[in-house]
Amino acid sequence: MLRSIRSALVVTACAALQINAAAAAEQVIVATTGGAYEKALREAWFDPFTAKTGIEVVTVAATNAEMRAKAAAMVKTGNVSWDLYLQGEIQTASAQHMQAAENLSDFCKRFATRTDLAPDDCTAAGVRLVSNSTLLAYRSDAFGGAAPRTWADMWDLRKFPGGRSFPDFNDPWRVMAAALLADGVSPDKLFPLDIDRALAKLDTIRPAVSLWWKTGDQSMQGFRNREYVIGQIWLTRARALKAEGLPIAWSHAASFLVGDRIALIKNAPHRENALKLADYWLSTPAAQAKVCEALSCKPPSSEAVKLMSSQARADMPGGADSNAVVPDAKWINDNAALLLERWNAWVQ
């Protein structure tokens, strides 16, 4: 605890220095999850934006959970040093989120006439960045040509023998949801999740689970060294494995669609610049297309989808042939503490 407080202080101090050093120039501070994601955003979105407006985009890296906690702390203490921060679609639908994020309803009115955007691409909680999926991925060389397609196949150890992997990063709904779908629950009756039934179904596969992954890198490493042959992982990571030359395939028939939003923190120091940056994103389909070409995600604008290559469109989550399940964000938020408590107790 002390360790993390100390590192938080150091990060804050560094951020403060950064701000002071560049106070003269116009800028906007964005908290992202870093890595390949931020690189893609910078190349397609931040840099062209800076070239056009002269506003410098400064990024700070943190995990989604750290961002949520820090944004809440900043607003609570009245010491706000960020402008925009990334959050998962589900978390932005919570009441907690609106305590730290500014209501963007007025800002969103300008997109009301845009036909290429869905109504929820800009909401009070934030601007939709991209949509991703968590899905069933597998080593295509493991089953002699047979291909697992559904979550029930992931549970079928006779037909598809070998190790399994599921995520364990404090967000257990998608594992429980997969278990329920494997147990025969129809997608439209998935929520509210029957936690007891899900855990009972998970008991049956538990001995075969060789890794509960906590980070995206971990989820990839297990496929590389054949610790498991089927896993519930992020599509972006599955794509990265395939790009490495590994025989990895995935099934859109067993996938959950979850997006990211970019939210404006309350009392943001560069509020106007932040809104300009958010506006640039939704108004520039080319930038969205470039990001999703790189990350194999689904951009908000349908114009952006048209600009992507046919290969990227085919791999895209929630594409034409996909029947990805969209989670019930409200139920997940209302029951977050219960879900985590039951999960912690089960996974011990």
Next chain:
Amino acid sequence: MADLLASPERPSPTVKPAGFRSARRGRTASRYTPVLSLALTAPLLLLLAVGFLYPIGALIKLSLFMPTLDLSAYRKIVEQPIYLAIMARTFRIALLVSILSFVLGYPVALAMASLNRRLATIAAAAVFIALWSPVLVRSYAWIVLLQRNGVVNTLMAQAGLINAPVKLLYNEGAVILATTHVLLPFMILPIFVALRSIPRELVPAARNLGAGPATAFLRVTLPLSLPGVFAGSVMCFILALGFYITPALVGGSGSMMVATLIGQQATVLLDWPFAAALSTTLLVATLVIVLVFRKAFSLSKGFASVD
């Protein structure tokens, strides 16, 4: 806490010293007047008050008042078996780490304090290089060693000991191993200091009086090094209780420790009162256990050299 850690070096009126003890301790502490002592320690005390006591107070307040007195966070810890189970596991792991650090660290400290210069230099270099390399690097090194196609599994397979790779990572054993590795210097250095301060003549004197090497060690060296052992054990135990990075990297789902749980509650659920209640419980339990340890050590006869 600082007082507890410093205790082995504090002059004690209850131990009637053999001559060397008072000589070792010197008279420096009594040379300063109380006012000067206070002035010298004031910056540290101020830092401690602002940087430690105030946040701890705020933490305790956060866990108790929301905004009126409410004990529900503490009730949750007691009523849900999982939280006490995680707490118990954390203390068990910390205890095992302390014992393991002592068993592995004492010989190293002996080597560092030995009269053989080359041996002492090699041992000291090993300890300091370990101490100076970042925790992250050392934890990741264990992942490289223990993973499925890692060094250990490969060697065991080549030696014909195993047919299929064994799961060595992401479990409690890996947490204990890696945490012990990271904390070993905190055990070795206090023991080394204690060993070095034992007058060199004592062991030859014991031998001269007819004690064998084992007897001389058990009745002279070991008892006189116990203050260092105690300081090292307390330090390892307390640090292991709050260990965060290493368990997060090499631990699995079934080996959650309190620090990870606190992080989860604070960042994922934003349930700060509950996170604060868990932190407070951990702090109080730590203080109680350290005090009990201290009492036990100082009362038992063979440990009279520990203040």
